[in-house]
Amino acid sequence: MKIQTKYIGEVEINKEQIITFPTGIPAFEEEMSFVLYPLEEQSPFLVLQSTKTVEIAFILVNPFDYVDNYQVKLQDATKEQLHIEKPEEVATYVVLTVKEPFSETTANLQGPIIINARTNEAKQILMSDSDYTTKHKIFKQAAKTGKGE
Template identity: 45%
Template structure:
């Protein structure tokens, strides 16, 4: 299937590459199917809605920027995503890009958890008050 991205790119998507959010993403509960589109030669990717061209989120693996980032995944998320081993988990965070880019922020309080074995995903809201939804991407450590 061919989809258009937020950035007017056409991307060929295989059914097995579609990431399924059973309950959507908070604020976008009706959007349940996304794909990851890598930004060439960067650590960033676009979490693009399969059905809505203008709905996409810039994401990255948080450990590249925050090597000490850690949290306990709630049992309810483990069960919902049918996670059996930690190696099957991919963690992404949503980035709010700004101009200049050095002022961009990242949502460390709401990581996106993907079970890479079945492509089921969920944005998990952490109760850890040391993480914020607008943590500086570059500069300060938490």
């Protein structure tokens, strides 16, 4: 099956690539079918693209590569809803808000996207009882150099 994507045009996908959000994504409840693909070759950034609406695509990243000691505790209800049987089935991503310059880009650590890699069922969860924010800067600030600072 072919779909139009926001960032790379038309792509061929197969049913096994489709990730299903049974209840949609908050603010996009009607969007339940997505595919995940790399933004660019060898890029750590991924695109979560709606299979239904070209304009709905989110840039994701694995938070564990950018945030020290990031932790996600899944509620039993989420595990049941996504049919998660083992921890190794869980893939965790966070949505980026891309900014100019790119070094100012932030991540929503409070609302990670959880995917069961075995079943391709997914859900965006809300960790409101954590210290994480929706606008966490993920890039380490370069050390300032120069005299008089």
